[in-house]
Amino acid sequence: MSTKKEYELDEELSLMEPKQYNVLLLNDDYTSMDFVVEVLMNIFHKSYAEAEVIMLEVHRKDRGSCGVFTYEVAETKIMQVSKLAREQGHPLKATMEEV
Ligand code: TYC
Numbered sequence: 001m002s003t004k005k006e007y008e009l010d011e012e013l014s015l016m017e018p019k020q021y022n023v024l025l026l027n028d029d030y031t032s033m034d035f036v037v038e039v040l041m042n043i044f045h046k047s048y049a050e051a052e053v054i055m056l057e058v059h060r061k062d063r064g065s066c067g068v069f070t071y072e073v074a075e076t077k078i079m080q081v082s083k084l085a086r087e088q089g090h091p092l093k094a095t096m097e098e099v
Pocket of ligand 1: 025026027028029030031032033036055056058059092
């Protein structure tokens, strides 16, 4: 009887899992720090303390992770960020990259 090698099983399992996407916030010179914290708390469900850390990381290093999601969830988060930013007159942008 042939038994599957462990790596073959690992590969099969990983093919069954949905791809994961890191959602990144991008820095700009105009969006207020308070608005970025608000976005991180309301859209990404971060605490105030976590949101401040992420906002400052984006401010200093130009981009920072808000979380890892499936494609559809990541896309929805990005659309929510651009809608809220547009409504409130901020140029804030988010993007995603495959993990
Ligand atoms: N750089 C902005 C400022 O100085 C703050 C900021 C942080 C903007 C994070 C966007 O994703 C961002 N007001």
